[in-house]
Amino acid sequence: MRGLSIVVVLLALSSPGAGCQTGATPSLVGQPYIYTDWESFTTESTHGDFINDHVFFLHADGDSLWIGTEGGLVLYHDGVWTSWTEENGLPWNVIMGIAKDDNTGDLWLALFGEGIARFSGGLFEHFTQMNSGLINDVSYGIDIQGNDVWVASTAGISRYNQVTHQWTVFNEKHAPMEEVWAYNVDAHDDKVYFAVWGGGILEWDVATETWRDYLDPDGEMEIDLYRDDGLIHVITTSASYVDDVLWASTYFGLSRYDGRNWRGYLDHDSGLPSNFINQTVGRSGTSSYSCTDKGLAVLADYDSDTWVTYQKDEEGDPTWTAHVMVGGDEVTTVPTDLDLPNHFTISVALVGDDVWIGTGHGLARGIGSGYYDGLKR
Amino acid sequence: MRVYQSLVLGAAASWLSLIAMQVHAQTEPDTAAYGKTPPEYRPYYRFENPYKRFFVDELEYPGYGRHIPEPERVETVKIGFIGPIIGNVSESVGGPNDVTLRVNQRQIRWDGYRASHLAPLGIKMMRGARLAVEQANARGGYRGGIPFELVVRNDNGSWRSSGREVIMLAWKDSVWGILGTVDGANSHIAIRVALKAEIPVVNTADTDPTFVETNIPWVFRNITDDRQMCYLLADFAFKKLKLERIAALRAVNRYGRMNIDEFRDAATRLGNPLLVELSYEEGDSVFTTQLERIQSLGADGVLTYGNSRESALILKQMRELGMDQWFLGSDRMVTDEFVSIVGPQHGKVVAGYPYDPTSDDPHYLEFVQDYTDKYGEVPETYAAHAYDGMSMLIAAIEQAGLNRALIRDRLAAMKDYAGVTGQQEMDAVFSDRSPAALAVMTDGRFEFYTESEVLSDKIDTGLPRKP
Numbered sequence: 001m002r003g004l005s006i007v008v009v010l011l012a013l014s015s016p017g018a019g020c021q022t023g024a025t026p027s028l029v030g031q032p033y034i035y036t037d038w039e040s041f042t043t044e045s046t047h048g049d050f051i052n053d054h055v056f057f058l059h060a061d062g063d064s065l066w067i068g069t070e071g072g073l074v075l076y077h078d079g080v081w082t083s084w085t086e087e088n089g090l091p092w093n094v095i096m097g098i099a100k101d102d103n104t105g106d107l108w109l110a111l112f113g114e115g116i117a118r119f120s121g122g123l124f125e126h127f128t129q130m131n132s133g134l135i136n137d138v139s140y141g142i143d144i145q146g147n148d149v150w151v152a153s154t155a156g157i158s159r160y161n162q163v164t165h166q167w168t169v170f171n172e173k174h175a176p177m178e179e180v181w182a183y184n185v186d187a188h189d190d191k192v193y194f195a196v197w198g199g200g201i202l203e204w205d206v207a208t209e210t211w212r213d214y215l216d217p218d219g220e221m222e223i224d225l226y227r228d229d230g231l232i233h234v235i236t237t238s239a240s241y242v243d244d245v246l247w248a249s250t251y252f253g254l255s256r257y258d259g260r261n262w263r264g265y266l267d268h269d270s271g272l273p274s275n276f277i278n279q280t281v282g283r284s285g286t287s288s289y290s291c292t293d294k295g296l297a298v299l300a301d302y303d304s305d306t307w308v309t310y311q312k313d314e315e316g317d318p319t320w321t322a323h324v325m326v327g328g329d330e331v332t333t334v335p336t337d338l339d340l341p342n343h344f345t346i347s348v349a350l351v352g353d354d355v356w357i358g359t360g361h362g363l364a365r366g367i368g369s370g371y372y373d374g375l376k377r
Numbered sequence: 378m379r380v381y382q383s384l385v386l387g388a389a390a391s392w393l394s395l396i397a398m399q400v401h402a403q404t405e406p407d408t409a410a411y412g413k414t415p416p417e418y419r420p421y422y423r424f425e426n427p428y429k430r431f432f433v434d435e436l437e438y439p440g441y442g443r444h445i446p447e448p449e450r451v452e453t454v455k456i457g458f459i460g461p462i463i464g465n466v467s468e469s470v471g472g473p474n475d476v477t478l479r480v481n482q483r484q485i486r487w488d489g490y491r492a493s494h495l496a497p498l499g500i501k502m503m504r505g506a507r508l509a510v511e512q513a514n515a516r517g518g519y520r521g522g523i524p525f526e527l528v529v530r531n532d533n534g535s536w537r538s539s540g541r542e543v544i545m546l547a548w549k550d551s552v553w554g555i556l557g558t559v560d561g562a563n564s565h566i567a568i569r570v571a572l573k574a575e576i577p578v579v580n581t582a583d584t585d586p587t588f589v590e591t592n593i594p595w596v597f598r599n600i601t602d603d604r605q606m607c608y609l610l611a612d613f614a615f616k617k618l619k620l621e622r623i624a625a626l627r628a629v630n631r632y633g634r635m636n637i638d639e640f641r642d643a644a645t646r647l648g649n650p651l652l653v654e655l656s657y658e659e660g661d662s663v664f665t666t667q668l669e670r671i672q673s674l675g676a677d678g679v680l681t682y683g684n685s686r687e688s689a690l691i692l693k694q695m696r697e698l699g700m701d702q703w704f705l706g707s708d709r710m711v712t713d714e715f716v717s718i719v720g721p722q723h724g725k726v727v728a729g730y731p732y733d734p735t736s737d738d739p740h741y742l743e744f745v746q747d748y749t750d751k752y753g754e755v756p757e758t759y760a761a762h763a764y765d766g767m768s769m770l771i772a773a774i775e776q777a778g779l780n781r782a783l784i785r786d787r788l789a790a791m792k793d794y795a796g797v798t799g800q801q802e803m804d805a806v807f808s809d810r811s812p813a814a815l816a817v818m819t820d821g822r823f824e825f826y827t828e829s830e831v832l833s834d835k836i837d838t839g840l841p842r843k844p
Contacts, residue, residue, distance in 0.1 A: 053441075056573070094548060096573070112573065113544035138540035138570065154540045154566050181569065197569060198587070220420045221590040222411045223427035233431075235591055251592040252431055266429055274439075276592060293439050344440035360575075361441035 026329035030375025032300035032308050034322045035355060035366030038338035042362040049081035050074060052093075055358025056112075058349035059098035065349060065356055066107065067363065068095030073109065073119075084119075091117050091126040097141040097184075099149070104162070108149055110139035116151055127160070133167020134158050141195075145187035145206065152182035152194055157202075175202060176213040184238040184279070193239035193246065200234045201248050214248075214257070224252070224264065231255050232264045237278055243285030249277035254290055256302070265299070271307020271325040272297045278346045284373065289355065291345035295320070296357055301375045310336065312343040340364050412586070412604045413810050418611070418643045435789070435805045436594040442575050442782030451779065453526035454519040456770060457546035458506055459539065459557035459567060460582075461499035463531045494659060494684070495559045498759045502582055503529065504752055505763030506556050512747070513771045525771060532558045532567075539563040540570050547574035554579065554770045554784055556763065561585035562631045568596045577773075577785045581766035582759050584708065584731065585635050589808040597788050597807040599769060599796070600762045603707065605813040606729025607639035610705055611647070613727060613815060613831050614678060618703060618838055621649045624676040626667050626691060628683035629656040636707060637682040652676055657687065664691045668698055678703040685710045689718035696722050703727065708758065711816045711823050725839065726818035731758060732798040733814045733825050744797040758798075765796030 041050045052071030059066040067074040072085035072093045084090045097110030107119040115128035115137045129137050136155035143150050151158040156171030171180045179198035186193045192204040201214040216234050218225035224232055233252035240247040246257040253275045254265040267275050273294040280290040286302035295311035307325040320338040324331045344360040353368030411432040416422055510527045518524040528550045530542040539558065546552050547570070554577040558564050564583040571578045572593045579597045580588065586604040589596060614620045623644060627633035633656065644651050652674050655667045668691070671679060679695060679702055681688050688710035695704065703725045711728050719726075734757065736742075744764060748756040756764070769791060770784075777783035794801040801809045812828040817836055826836055 094544070112570075113541045113548075136540070138544065138566070154569065179565075181565065183569075197591075198565070218420070218427075221587055222431050223420055224429040224431070225421060225425060225427050227428045253429075268429075293437070341444070342439075342441040359441070361444070 026326035026331055028306065028324070028326065028331055028375075029304040030301070030306075030377035032298075032306050032324065032375055033368070033370075033372050034308050034324070034334050034336075035310070035338075035368065036322065036334060036336045037367040037369065038320075038336055038364050039367065040338065040340050040362060040364045042340075045362075046081065049083075050076075050363065051081075051083045051085065053361045053363075055346055055360075055363055056094070056096050057098050057110075058347045058356050058358050058363075059100060060349040060351045060356075061100050063351060065351055066098045066100070067358065068098050068109070068347075070094055073098075084124075089124045091115075091124055096139060097143075097152075099143045099187075101144045101149075101162075103147075108142050108144065110142040110151065111137075112140070113138055115139060116142060116149075133160070133169065135169040135171065140182065141184040143185045143187035143192070145189070145192050148187075150185050150187050150192055150194075152185040152196075154181050156180040157182050157185075157194060170211075175211045177202065178213075178215065178234070183236065186239045186241055188241055191241055193241050195236035195239045195248065196234075197236065198234055199236075200231050201236055201239055201246070203246075224266070227264045227266075227269070228262050229264075230262050231257075232266070238280055240280055240282040240288065242282035245282065245285035247280045247282040247288045249280035249290060251276050253277070254280060254288070254297075254299075256288070258285065263302075267328075269328045270297075270305070271299065271309045271323070271328070273309050273311055273323075279348060281348050281350065283350060287373065289348045289350070291348050291357065293344050295343040296345050296348065296355075304375060306375060310338065310343075312340075338364055338366070411806075412804070412808075413608075414604070415608065418608060418639070418646055420642070420646075422646070431592070432590060432804075432806045436592060436807065438575075438594040438782060438785055440575065440782065443780065443786070445780055445782070447779040451523060453524050454774060454779065455526045455528050455550060455552040456510065456767070456774075457543075457550060457552035457555035457557075458503060458527050458529045459532045459542050459546065459555060460502045461495040461532045461559055462503050462529065463496060463533060498559050498582065499532065501757060501759040502557075502559065502763040505581075505748070505756060505760035506767040508748055508751060508760075509764045509767035509771065513768075520775065525774075528552050532560070532563050540566040543567045543570040543578075544574065547571070547576045552576070553774055553779060553781060556581060556766050556770060559583060559759070560632070561588060561635055564588055565591070568593050571595045576781050577770070577788055579766040579770050579788070581762040585632070586639055587635060589806045592806070594789075595785055597766075597769070597803070599766045599794070599798075599801055599803075599809050600758075601731035601809055601811055601813045603636040603729070604639045605810065606708060606731065607637070607643060609813045609815055609828060609831060610680075610727070610729045611640055611643035613836075614680075614703070614705060615644070615647050615649060617832055617836075618678070620678040620703065622652050622674070622676050623649065623678040623680050623705070624652040624671040624674060625654040625680045625682075626664065626671065627654065627656055627681055628687065629658055630683075632709075633682045637680070640680060651680070657683070659684065659687065661687060662690055664694050665698070668695055668700065672698060672700055676702060678705055680705045681710070682707045683709065685712040685715040686718065689715040692719050692723060692726065696724055701725070708816070712757075716818075716821060716823070721821055723818050723821065728816045728823075730814040730816045730823075730825060732761070732811075733827070734758065734761070735825050736799065738797075738799070740795070741797045741799075761798050765794070765798050765801070768796065769794055 052069035054070035057068035064077040075082045092111040092114035094112040096112040099108045109117045118125040135158045136153040138154040141152035147163045149160040159168040177199050181197035183197045184195040194202040203212045214231050217230040232255045233250040236250050238249045248255040256263040274292040276293040278291045282288045288299045290297040298308045300306045305327045309323040312320045322334040340362045342361050347358040349356045353371035355366040510525050514524045532539045556579045559582040584603045706728045708730045773784045773787035777787040802811045804810045815826045816823040
């Protein structure tokens with residue numbers, strides 16, 4: 001009988017939402033790293049060196065950063081800004097994705113409405129649906145896996161083999177795509193993941209050349225039936241695969257999948273300041289960075305559900321504040337010197353110990369002096 | 378002992394479920410139902426309270442755009458229009474012939490140049506929008522001094538081009554807002570672009586329920602969607618007519634697949650799941666095989682979702698096969714084309730409709746007169762809703778000034794809008810939730826009934842009336 005009681009208690013503790021009802025004061029298991037020292041960059045603050053404030057994508061390249069903006073391509077390296085626009089050869093100014101081919105050193109760009117481009121030897125080579133096998137010119141994301149360039153576009157997925165020059169396309173006819181509106185891609189040696197708007201997450205197994213889809217198990221757009229039953233919603237915006245763990249962002253919250261169990265995060269039960277997530281990047285299997293429309297949410301430690309969320313609390317505040325949270329409960333706040341005017345974050349990149357965030361108006365670098373993973377106990 | 382443990386565990390599980398439901402009940406009030414969904418049509422309503430309900434809190438845009446200053450000088454105030462307006466494009470010439478309509482014909486050319494079968498709808502939409510712009514200019518234009526300019530781009534019905542057209546509207550044409558489009562897939566593509574470009578889009582024609590179920594704060598829809606129309610149709614079919622064995626025969630495209638969804642779910646949730654869901658290709662003319670299968674299953678109603686031509690041919694062939702069941706369908710079959718094809722032997726026919734086109738509201742009658750004077754034809758749903766949508770967009774621009782984010786804010790603030798199509802009620806995701814109407818065919822013409830009339834005895838169902 002005593003065993004039975006334990007079962008019931010365990011069931012109660014593990015039921016969704018049970019933790020929220022206890023009213024107990026949350027406490028930290030350990031101290032997460034907090035970025036308090038920031039540098040901010042806008043066109044105005046750089047006297048025009050940073051050519052456009054509307055950032056769409058960041059790509060870490062060693063100790064450099066590639067920046068895709070609404071007004072061109074930018075490279076930041078050691079305090080120096082270099083930029084390319086339509087005036088000096090860039091085929092189209094609006095850049096939605098960037099990938100670096102480490103084998104060739106080429107840079108590949110997802111051009112929003114104008115296909116893709118390869119930047120090599122100082123020249124841009126332009127691929128469109130009119131001169132190549134690209135399935136559509138509205139490109140949202142791009143990444144490299146081996147010799148293959150993978151493109152997420154609004155009409156499906158394209159793959160270009162740089163050795164054979166062969167194009168392959170995938171849409172509802174060739175892949176388990178409930179919708180074909182590919183939105184983002186994250187490629188690795190063994191797997192390639194796509195966030196498909198309305199189609200959840202698609203996984204490409206490199207070895208077997210087969211697809212697998214991950215959908216919201218409840219099958220409904222207007223609800224999430226159970227918190228941890230699977231992908232939180234099919235309107236996915238990005239996928240990030242690290243340490244055999246998949247992080248999937250949606251405009252309805254964040255999901256984590258370790259190959260066996262799913263975990264869902266919403267704004268009322270986690271450190272997410274909003275369910276509207278533009279991009280999530282996994283730092284590890286236990287830590288991720290989510291760009292929301294109300295700031296940057298860092299899950300610092302999965303096991304203890306410890307978060308650090310960077311927000312501008314009030315419109316008139318000169319700087320952002322770091323909110324340290326356990327689950328959905330705030331433990332403490334820490335001031336930072338991050339002074340970007342708006343916290344609509346769109347993209348994030350990790351350059352060494354530093355974190356870079358791109359917003360709707362400006363770019364910022366959090367300087368990771370003494371950075372450590374997880375929690376300091 | 379095993380039985381005892383099972384009982385205790387079962388009781389514990391029930392108790393935990395009850396606790397969980399009470400927790401939800403405290404945080405999710407019943408009145409917050411998305412889409413005015415009646416309790417019996419809500420997903421899993423018999424079994425579980427969802428962990429999270431979406432679309433019940435108003436969408437926000439917390440981004441930066443409001444700080445962008447207005448341009449010092451503009452020659453015109455540009456408003457974008459995207460819709461299927463070209464019925465025939467010459468591949469060799471590369472330009473549009475002037476609206477040669479090819480309704481519902483199969484296209485065999487490469488779809489990059491494929492003509493849109495929705496052009497008849499898109500042209501009416503453009504005419505309604507253009508009338509609103511011209512009337513605004515006749516009143517003096519933007520703030521009494523600058524004319525509005527409609528920048529028109531074609532949505533050719535192919536998934537490969539509509540997104541790029543919206544990109545051009547946003548970044549090349551520099552419009553302040555966009556109206557469009559018709560097709561569900563292309564409308565989805567358009568708003569994903571709008572989200573990145575941060576530009577408001579007013580949709581006046583796409584009745585796909587999922588169109589607004591994307592959390593994009595830049596999207597507005599002023600037409601009652603198929604969620605509302607399906608609920609009304611289901612009410613009529615199951616509660617009024619007491620049908621139990623409905624079979625579906627729908628277009629195989631996204632419109633047929635997605636827009637029928639709420640009826641399919643309602644049927645299941647009321648305990649009368651569809652007997653079968655068969656499909657056909659756009660442009661098909663013979664439906665005998667599917668209808669004979671439906672006949673063999675003993676269906677007491679046939680539901681279709683597709684364009685008017687195919688819907689009419691299905692009905693006509695049903696009657697020729699001696700099938701006298703109720704024929705239920707979408708608003709796309711409420712057309713002169715449908716009436717013309719089906720002829721006088723139409724039998725029992727009913728369709729959802731997004732508004733009452735027989736309204737005697739003076740504002741509506743004035744619009745009908747103006748439209749008829751200008752175009753020589755009576756406006757229908759696509760023209761009327763586009764007129765309203767463009768009028769809303771113009772009003773928002775007048776109030777906000779030349780700033781896309783502020784225009785968005787003004788549109789978001791229009792909770793109620795008295796348009797020519799009636800009183801629009803915008804919900805938390807900016808979609809019109811005003812009641813749908815029911816179009817019932819009587820003596821070769823459609824008659825329209827309100828929501829409250831549907832369950833009354835006003836409609837002759839052929840069933841015994843209540844004493």
